Amino acid sequence: MPKQYFFLMIAVICETIGTSALEASQQMSRIIPAIIVVIAYVISFYFLSLTLKYMPVGIVYALWSGLGIVLIAIAGWVIFGQTLDFPAILGLGMILGGVLVINLFSNSATH
Helix, strand or coil, rough: HHHHHHHHHHHHHHHHHHHHHHHHHHCCCCHHHHHHHHHHHHHHHHHHHHHCCCCHHHHHHHHHHCCCCCCCHHHHHEEEEEEEHHHHHHHHHHHHHHHHHHHHCCCCCCC
16 A cells, blocks of 8 residues: 555544544543544644645545545444434445545546
8 A cells, every 4th residue: 555545544544533532522521532632633634744745635635534524424323323314325425436436547646
C-alpha cells in the first residue's frame, strides 16, 4: 500500500474515533471522551496533512470525508444503536461507489 493511502487511512480512522467520542462526550461535558475527541482530531489532521504531500486536496478531502461518513454511520449503528433506513444505506453505498471510482479510475488521485 502506498504511504499516502496508509496516512489517509490513519486520518480516517482517527476522525471516526474522534467523532464517536464526540457523541460519547455528551456535548463535551464528559472529560475523558472530550480529551479523546481532541487527541483523535489532532492525529487525524496531522496524517491528513501528510497525505497532502502526495495527493491533491480535493481528492484527499473527498476520500477522507466520504470514508469518514460511512465509518461513522456504521459506528453510530453498532455502538450507539442509531438506525439506518434504506435511503441512508443507499446513500452510503453511493458514497462508497464514489470513493471507488476516484481510486480505480481517476488519474487525479496522485500529484
